[in-house]
Amino acid sequence: MNSTAFVEAQMLIRKPVEEVFEAFINPEVTTNFWFTKSTGRLEEGKTVTWEWEMYGVKNVVKVHQMIPNQLIKTEWGEPSVKVDYEFKTMENGTLVVIKSYGFSETGEDLLKAVNDNTGGFTTVLDGCKAFLEHNIRLRLIEDKFPQK
Template identity: 30%
Template sequence: MEKLKISTAIQIARPVNDVFEAILEPDNMSNYFIAESSGRMEEGKTLQWKFPEFDEWVEIEVVEITTDEYISFQWEGSKDKKLLVEITLLPMNGNSTLARVTEGEMEPDETGIKWLAQNTEGWANFLACLKAYLEHGINLRKGAFEFLKVN
């Protein structure tokens, strides 16, 4: 049986460089994805991300960046499992951008299936929030996951 891999995409009505910078720059990312970052995404850099709904910081290792085309990083996508996340950007007609996120791979077992469901939902949400922020200046994530906070 094949290993599991996440793949999700969305078209954003903004030029590719706007989308690229929104992903690399923590001041932009805090408007749709993370609360804080220890820095801008740069090839070879290890960063800490803080999500608004969790107390923990998440470590990411930036692997490769190709301006306006590709961003990859590794993180603990599943407990004790370092996974590669790849974001590809493709210019489309009308000065828009196709943004695609892939993550993987995991075994097709109970842990892998749980990861596939949770992280596919997470990356689809990331793309929807990125689109809302870039096209309309709206932070869809703000307050959306308050129910996840442990009291």
């Protein structure tokens, strides 16, 4: 049974919505702030694989719905969760809201999953902001869990 728990992370990115939306669907851009490899662009009805080579981790991402410059609805992870990316035009840029929900864990495992998702998506948004606004690759994902 999926819980009613959800995660929400958001960030204002001071770029036009078209540019920010493209950053999330085009792996040539996304690899500058999130995963290291992808099997393709996000498209409605398509399934792609994202890879984080430094951790030896891959995730299959199913794209359920896309509304250009507004919404991307996906499902991914193990166990899988739904992840929605909302894009809202603001006076001074684009507000990106990432919502993750449909967790199957309970108790302490659910708390860990919510914490991991909150931290992870916040890190993604921070990296995206730095890259799109200042062309800086902060390497946040790579450095989040450095090898000892």
